[in-house]
Amino acid sequence: HGLSSAYLGAAYHAESADELQVTFAAPIFDAQNTWRGIVLASISADSAIGQIKMKDSASAGRTVALLGPRDRDRASPEPPHASEFTFVVHPRLERGREVTLREPNRTVLERALGRATREQFSLRWAPPLLLSNYRDPLLDPTQESLAAFAPVGYTGYVVVVETAKEAAAHDTRALTAKLAWRAGLPLTLGLSLLGLGALVTVRRKRRLELRPRTATR
Numbered sequence: 001h002g003l004s005s006a007y008l009g010a011a012y013h014a015e016s017a018d019e020l021q022v023t024f025a026a027p028i029f030d031a032q033n034t035w036r037g038i039v040l041a042s043i044s045a046d047s048a049i050g051q052i053k054m055k056d057s058a059s060a061g062r063t064v065a066l067l068g069p070r071d072r073d074r075a076s077p078e079p080p081h082a083s084e085f086t087f088v089v090h091p092r093l094e095r096g097r098e099v100t101l102r103e104p105n106r107t108v109l110e111r112a113l114g115r116a117t118r119e120q121f122s123l124r125w126a127p128p129l130l131l132s133n134y135r136d137p138l139l140d141p142t143q144e145s146l147a148a149f150a151p152v153g154y155t156g157y158v159v160v161v162e163t164a165k166e167a168a169a170h171d172t173r174a175l176t177a178k179l180a181w182r183a184g185l186p187l188t189l190g191l192s193l194l195g196l197g198a199l200v201t202v203r204r205k206r207r208l209e210l211r212p213r214t215a216t217r
Contacts, residue, residue: 017096024041039217047092063145067088068086072149087138104131114126126151134160
């Protein structure tokens with residue numbers, strides 16, 4: 001169509017490397033704006049892309065991952081996981097390994113976040129899909145997490161940020177204790193000062209009441 005923007009394809013099984021990859025493509029035009037070809041750059045599914053860290057410290061219990069739609073392979077005329085997303089980046093993902101996310105499925109995500117219908121890298125904001133019982137297949141299967149899913153522009157890819165419920169509860173308790181300490185101490189001092197002031201006022205009033213009155217003519 002004569003567009004000069006880059007294109008991010010769906011994840012696929014690379015036969016030469018025998019691993020899951022995603023590919024960026026961009027058209028090449030000459031000085032007369034005539035199309036001459038395409039330049040490609042492939043990235044293997046992995047625990048990280050370059051030096052970008054996708055996970056906080058282990059104690060935080062927070063994980064960030066990237067999910068992508070699955071494309072068809074030469075051996076199969078149809079996409080093998082038409083209703084699923086595939087992990088492209090995850091801190092527990094081995095290089096080139098293919099792991100699919102079955103819940104929530106692709107239909108649910110696309111309905112909530114929208115399909116890639118416009119220029120892929122157009123900026124947009126969409127309300128994230130929030131789940132309170134997300135189970136990450138690359139982590140402990142018995143662990144439930146609080147998760148938020150958000151689209152990456154119109155690429156069809158989705159970022160998921162999850163926090164283990166235990167870690168979230170610990171953070172809440174820690175924040176409550178911190179707020180109680182920071183707010184409780186000034187509040188206690190303030191109430192103590194008010195009480196002391198009230199006590200002084202009451203005692204002064206009593207002294208005035210008990211003081212002998214001078215007779216007047």
